[in-house]
Amino acid sequence: MAELVGNVLVGQSGGPTAVINASVAGIIAEALNHECIEEIYGALNGVFGILQEDLVDLASESQQQIRALKHTPGAALGTCRFKLKKPADFERVLEVFKAHNIRYFFYIGGNDSQDTADKISKLAQQQGYELRVIGVPKTVDNDLSVTDHCPGYGSVIKYLATSVREIACDSESMGQGDLVSIIEVMGRSAGWIAAGAALAKRRDHPHDPPHLIYLPEIPFDQAKCLEDIKRVLKREKFCQIVVSEGLTDSDGNYVSADAATDAFGHAQLGGAGDFLKELVETNLPGVKARLAKPGLMQRAAAHCASKTDADEAYLAGQGAVLAAVRGENDKMITLVRGDADHYTCETGLVALADVANSVKKLPREWINEDGVSMNFQFLRYAQPLIQGEVTLPQDSGVPVFARLEKSRIDKALAAYIA
Amino acid sequence: MAELVGNVLVGQSGGPTAVINASVAGIIAEALNHECIEEIYGALNGVFGILQEDLVDLASESQQQIRALKHTPGAALGTCRFKLKKPADFERVLEVFKAHNIRYFFYIGGNDSQDTADKISKLAQQQGYELRVIGVPKTVDNDLSVTDHCPGYGSVIKYLATSVREIACDSESMGQGDLVSIIEVMGRSAGWIAAGAALAKRRDHPHDPPHLIYLPEIPFDQAKCLEDIKRVLKREKFCQIVVSEGLTDSDGNYVSADAATDAFGHAQLGGAGDFLKELVETNLPGVKARLAKPGLMQRAAAHCASKTDADEAYLAGQGAVLAAVRGENDKMITLVRGDADHYTCETGLVALADVANSVKKLPREWINEDGVSMNFQFLRYAQPLIQGEVTLPQDSGVPVFARLEKSRIDKALAAYIA
Numbered sequence: 129m130a131e132l133v134g135n136v137l138v139g140q141s142g143g144p145t146a147v148i149n150a151s152v153a154g155i156i157a158e159a160l161n162h163e164c165i166e167e168i169y170g171a172l173n174g175v176f177g178i179l180q181e182d183l184v185d186l187a188s189e190s191q192q193q194i195r196a197l198k199h200t201p202g203a204a205l206g207t208c209r210f211k212l213k214k215p216a217d218f219e220r221v222l223e224v225f226k227a228h229n230i231r232y233f234f235y236i237g238g239n240d241s242q243d244t245a246d247k248i249s250k251l252a253q254q255q256g257y258e259l260r261v262i263g264v265p266k267t268v269d270n271d272l273s274v275t276d277h278c279p280g281y282g283s284v285i286k287y288l289a290t291s292v293r294e295i296a297c298d299s300e301s302m303g304q305g306d307l308v309s310i311i312e313v314m315g316r317s318a319g320w321i322a323a324g325a326a327l328a329k330r331r332d333h334p335h336d337p338p339h340l341i342y343l344p345e346i347p348f349d350q351a352k353c354l355e356d357i358k359r360v361l362k363r364e365k366f367c368q369i370v371v372s373e374g375l376t377d378s379d380g381n382y383v384s385a386d387a388a389t390d391a392f393g394h395a396q397l398g399g400a401g402d403f404l405k406e407l408v409e410t411n412l413p414g415v416k417a418r419l420a421k422p423g424l425m426q427r428a429a430a431h432c433a434s435k436t437d438a439d440e441a442y443l444a445g446q447g448a449v450l451a452a453v454r455g456e457n458d459k460m461i462t463l464v465r466g467d468a469d470h471y472t473c474e475t476g477l478v479a480l481a482d483v484a485n486s487v488k489k490l491p492r493e494w495i496n497e498d499g500v501s502m503n504f505q506f507l508r509y510a511q512p513l514i515q516g517e518v519t520l521p522q523d524s525g526v527p528v529f530a531r532l533e534k535s536r537i538d539k540a541l542a543a544y545i546a
Numbered sequence: 547m548a549e550l551v552g553n554v555l556v557g558q559s560g561g562p563t564a565v566i567n568a569s570v571a572g573i574i575a576e577a578l579n580h581e582c583i584e585e586i587y588g589a590l591n592g593v594f595g596i597l598q599e600d601l602v603d604l605a606s607e608s609q610q611q612i613r614a615l616k617h618t619p620g621a622a623l624g625t626c627r628f629k630l631k632k633p634a635d636f637e638r639v640l641e642v643f644k645a646h647n648i649r650y651f652f653y654i655g656g657n658d659s660q661d662t663a664d665k666i667s668k669l670a671q672q673q674g675y676e677l678r679v680i681g682v683p684k685t686v687d688n689d690l691s692v693t694d695h696c697p698g699y700g701s702v703i704k705y706l707a708t709s710v711r712e713i714a715c716d717s718e719s720m721g722q723g724d725l726v727s728i729i730e731v732m733g734r735s736a737g738w739i740a741a742g743a744a745l746a747k748r749r750d751h752p753h754d755p756p757h758l759i760y761l762p763e764i765p766f767d768q769a770k771c772l773e774d775i776k777r778v779l780k781r782e783k784f785c786q787i788v789v790s791e792g793l794t795d796s797d798g799n800y801v802s803a804d805a806a807t808d809a810f811g812h813a814q815l816g817g818a819g820d821f822l823k824e825l826v827e828t829n830l831p832g833v834k835a836r837l838a839k840p841g842l843m844q845r846a847a848a849h850c851a852s853k854t855d856a857d858e859a860y861l862a863g864q865g866a867v868l869a870a871v872r873g874e875n876d877k878m879i880t881l882v883r884g885d886a887d888h889y890t891c892e893t894g895l896v897a898l899a900d901v902a903n904s905v906k907k908l909p910r911e912w913i914n915e916d917g918v919s920m921n922f923q924f925l926r927y928a929q930p931l932i933q934g935e936v937t938l939p940q941d942s943g944v945p946v947f948a949r950l951e952k953s954r955i956d957k958a959l960a961a962y963i964a
Contacts, residue, residue, distance in 0.1 A: 144716050173721035202715030208722055289944050294846040297620030297947055298562050303591035304626055309842060328944060423838030424727060428712040431850055514943035525932035526707045526746060529715055
């Protein structure tokens with residue numbers, strides 16, 4: 129493969145994770161090792177910024193800031209939920225690439241983003257513009273196919289398992305009267321995140337909290353849920369529930385508080401957690417229910433990130449550069465788990481077309497027969513992903529995060545109306 | 547003062563904090579130093595357990611577990627929200643004390659608990675039963691009077707300031723279109739907790755998140771709120787709000803989503819956070835709002851506790867024993883801040899009657915004129931309370947907390963129906 133000399137462009141897309149910037153750091157650090165790479169640019173707000181030619185110079189950032197990216201939540205370059213649709217949008221992307229001699233494009237994102245990356249790569253090939261496109265997986269949802277797991281997932285479930293163990297200490301101690309404590313977690317279409325809360329249980333203590341996990345994979349049944357809760361309350365006097373925001377009934381409709389209580393059609397207030405809270409308080413007299421909804425906190429919780437996850441996100445960024453330099457194109461980096469008993473992980477590659485727009489479901493056989501707890505297969509899968517803690521630099525008691533200079537690259541083209 | 551020989555009883559009451567067990571650890575550790583103290587008992591679920599004669603032997607717990615109490619959330623002895631009312635209840639408490647030769651009673655709690663402790667002490671004096679009662683302050687709400695601050699407060703605001711800084715990285719990076727990100731925090735009657743989130747701002751960066759803090763101390767005004775949000779969105783493209791659950795309107799009614807949207811009287815779904823979310827989405831077209839409600843997570847977040855707070859909670863426990871042994875009675879331990887520029891803190895004492903049932907409000911002069919941000923006086927007050935991090939022992943990626951054996955003391959009395 130002939131050496132391809134030119135510039136790098138990195139972009140971030142979709143919902144951020146606690147470690148998405150670690151992949152940017154990995155890309156920058158590795159890019160500096162290769163003489164064929166001249167400039168290292170970042171796209172502000174993903175493809176949206178590329179259309180606007182909003183590029184920044186990453187090589188001019190201080191090494192201190194690049195290092196701090198490893199533990200900085202949010203998307204340091206800005207992200208977007210913008211989907212390129214019109215052929216003219218794709219043409220514009222290539223125009224911008226050509227104007228800035230972008231020969232290496234790394235796109236950090238989930239399903240949609242990998243689809244976008246795939247289309248950009250294919251268009252460049254059609255036009256005979258030499259470009260190497262490598263996707264870097266990212267999503268707290270862990271629903272990308274082919275890769276064993278996604279950078280971002282280990283940190284969100286470490287945070288939630290920690291929080292469940294803490295909140296359970298609190299709920300358990302409340303004494304007198306029964307308490308149902310509910311945590312609603314992310315996961316619109318798959319239960320990976322809710323399932324991960326099962327790591328709060330000690331090994332060989334199946335009755336440890338969380339007592340009940342409600343997953344999108346198991347159609348929700350009110351009567352069974354109330355029986356489940358009563359059984360746990362009888363045994364424990366409190367019941368710790370983790371529910372996925374994507375919980376659905378047997379018809380596939382989202383379970384939400386409004387559907388159950390209000391036929392007047394005002395704005396949706398509550399989701400699955402509010403629904404469960406109301407279900408309990410309406411049907412179980414004398415039982416109190418408390419709801420926690422960490423929302424964005426869960427995917428931004430860098431202070432409780434998994435070191436394994438942060439390291440793998442960095443590795444995925446490095447791997448993307450290495451693959452591109454050695455001639456790969458139109459692929460996504462995957463994380464590949466070793467076969468040994470001891471957990472190992474290295475990077476692999478998959479064609480972008482094979483991951484774009486497909487979703488990896490939580491396997492039904494990893495959920496126990498009762499539908500509300502996870503078996504050893506899931507635990508064996510998830511446990512290694514939350515190992516190790518990250519120590520954040522602190523200033524006056526609060527963590528300090530990277531702040532990029534974002535020095536702008538001069539625009540070479542006329543403005544574009546997307 | 548004559549030496550008083552007998553047993554110690556420790557109880558916990560009200561909502562737990564991340565460091566409430568550190569005070570138990572301080573009491574046990576200090577009690578072991580004094581020969582006049584024979585046995586060290588714990589009351590399960592506070593006064594509720596005392597009525598039932600549910601006592602456990604704390605001296606028989608392993609030192610490992612007592613040490614682990616320093617970083618264990620929840621109330622390790624169990625807590626209660628039970629209020630002694632009938633004179634017969636107070637009589638019963640003294641009967642139990644006499645049956646087990648309890649001569650030192652340490653009650654860790656907030657306003658109500660200090661009131662209970664005061665009444666128990668006074669009844670013992672009336673009956674000529676020699677008993678030394680010392681209260682230990684505890685509350686995330688920070689609303690106990692006389693004491694400079696309460697153990698538990700520093701940890702909850704360290705956690706929230708950390709979370710606000712993290713979530714702001716996430717929200718800021720979302721680009722395209724305006725985003726209002728809301729965190730609803732605890733604080734039914736005072737805004738101490740919401741105010742503490744202001745510590746997320748860097749020094750001399752008044753425009754840092756949180757951009758707007760809505761406190762119970764400032765009557766809520768919808769029109770002004772919408773103007774505030776629009777102003778921030780114009781400047782920043784996103785707006786990070788922290789709102790206290792105890793937000794009230796100018797008539798003193800709690801601001802809640804249901805009051806605003808539903809006249810049909812079904813169960814209350816949403817609080818102040820839901821209300822703000824709906825206010826934004828209804829009145830600001832094109833603006834998205836996201837809500838996080840950490841709920842119990844915030845007061846249980848031992849993994850993000852303030853070392854200063856944990857140390858002071860322990861010190862308060864030690865101080866209670868020292869005071870009682872030297873003859874003090876019917877007092878509560880206070881935290882007293884030194885006058886020096888450099889923060890120092892030691893324990894003091896106040897008559898229980900002077901703290902029982904009174905509430906310390908957030909001073910209006912610590913809130914800026916705009917009503918939605920805190921000035922340097924508050925920051926100077928709160929900053930020292932969040933200094934230092936606690937390192938938790940981990941097992942397989944999740945923190946390990948104390949689990950007491952709770953070996954029961956034989957009951958000496960007939961059962962009691964409260």
